Amino acid sequence: MTNKFESSNPLALVTGASSGIGKEFAAKLASGQSAFNQKHDLIIVARDESRLNEVKDNLESSYGVNVEVISADLQTAKGVALMKERFKDRSRSIDVLINNAGYGYSGNFGEVELKHSIGQIDLNVKALVSLTYFAIESMRRSGEGYILNVSSVAGFMPAPTSAIYAASKAFVTNFSQGVREEISGTGIKLTCLCPGFTRTEFQDRANVDQRNIPGFMWQNVGQVVDAGLNGLAKNHGLVTPGIHNKVLVSTTHAIPSDVLRTIAGLVAKRL
Numbered sequence: 001m002t003n004k005f006e007s008s009n010p011l012a013l014v015t016g017a018s019s020g021i022g023k024e025f026a027a028k029l030a031s032g033q034s035a036f037n038q039k040h041d042l043i044i045v046a047r048d049e050s051r052l053n054e055v056k057d058n059l060e061s062s063y064g065v066n067v068e069v070i071s072a073d074l075q076t077a078k079g080v081a082l083m084k085e086r087f088k089d090r091s092r093s094i095d096v097l098i099n100n101a102g103y104g105y106s107g108n109f110g111e112v113e114l115k116h117s118i119g120q121i122d123l124n125v126k127a128l129v130s131l132t133y134f135a136i137e138s139m140r141r142s143g144e145g146y147i148l149n150v151s152s153v154a155g156f157m158p159a160p161t162s163a164i165y166a167a168s169k170a171f172v173t174n175f176s177q178g179v180r181e182e183i184s185g186t187g188i189k190l191t192c193l194c195p196g197f198t199r200t201e202f203q204d205r206a207n208v209d210q211r212n213i214p215g216f217m218w219q220n221v222g223q224v225v226d227a228g229l230n231g232l233a234k235n236h237g238l239v240t241p242g243i244h245n246k247v248l249v250s251t252t253h254a255i256p257s258d259v260l261r262t263i264a265g266l267v268a269k270r271l
């Protein structure tokens with residue numbers, strides 16, 4: 001990374017930083033206006049290089065931090081290999097990993113093209129697992145570091161028409177909780193963030209009809225990212241932003257699975 005500014009800032013890598021939640025993570029970390037209370041230099045990752053360069057220019061000029069752009073398709077082995085290389089670079093190690101890139105694709109599993117289902121597993125599960133591995137391997141050397149894995153409340157329930165997406169997020173939540181216990185005491189902190197409906201490009205990309213989703217269910221990226229960074233700085237295991245999402249998650253734990261599945265089916269038909 002060639003530094004534009006003199007800096008002793010910690011370094012954060014944010015995936016999916018070209019839009020939505022990831023772009024907000026990058027901005028909050030760069031600005032120093034987060035629970036970490038300090039500015040971060042950044043490595044921002046996504047496929048769209050021109051959007052990443054816009055984010056870079058904006059953050060560098062607004063906050064005087066150094067931003068490196070890596071254009072990578074994390075659904076591919078080549079994209080994941082680029083991340084492996086970056087984590088291995090000992091000239092400047094990564095202090096914070098925000099494992100945020102992810103996507104959904106709406107439709108009945110047996111009717112949408114299989115590539116969309118496998119693609120979600122490649123990005124939401126396989127890439128996230130690999131990056132978590134690279135981060136732990138590198139952070140073990142310094143004996144400290146922060147990892148935040150972005151999951152979803154969808155991971156707590158069956159989700160007809162988003163079955164693969166919900167299953168991928170159930171994996172992320174469960175995986176994160178298990179690994180968090182394994183690394184406790186090493187100085188590496190791992191938090192899992194489970195947002196509900198958040199206003200980003202996600203729903204349009206996933207082809208989800210948003211008209212029947214009630215207004216109170218929505219949060220903005222600022223609320224979600226503040227909750228995530230607060231939980232990460234305080235070493236919380238699981239963060240569910242918003243009272244309505246907390247109620248939703250507790251309800252899914254309280255009701256029998258047959259009933260939960262039937263309700264989920266009825267909700268999916270209304271969307």
Ligand SMILES: NC(=O)c1ccc[n+]([C@@H]2O[C@H](COP(=O)([O-])OP(=O)(O)OC[C@H]3O[C@@H](n4cnc5c(N)ncnc54)[C@H](OP(=O)(O)O)[C@@H]3O)[C@@H](O)[C@H]2O)c1
Nearest residue numbers: 016018019020021046047048074102152197198200201202
């Ligand atoms: N929005 C919600 O309602 C919601 C709710 C719960 C959880 N989440 C989770 O929050 C995370 C962020 O989503 P978002 O809402 O911010 O959606 P978004 O606005 O669509 O942003 C997704 C980001 O991921 C990047 N990305 C997508 N495919 C990629 C690939 N193959 N390789 C590398 N980067 C890729 C996109 O950039 P490029 O297209 O440039 O690659 C973009 O920067 C996801 O994990 C999502 O599952 C979202």
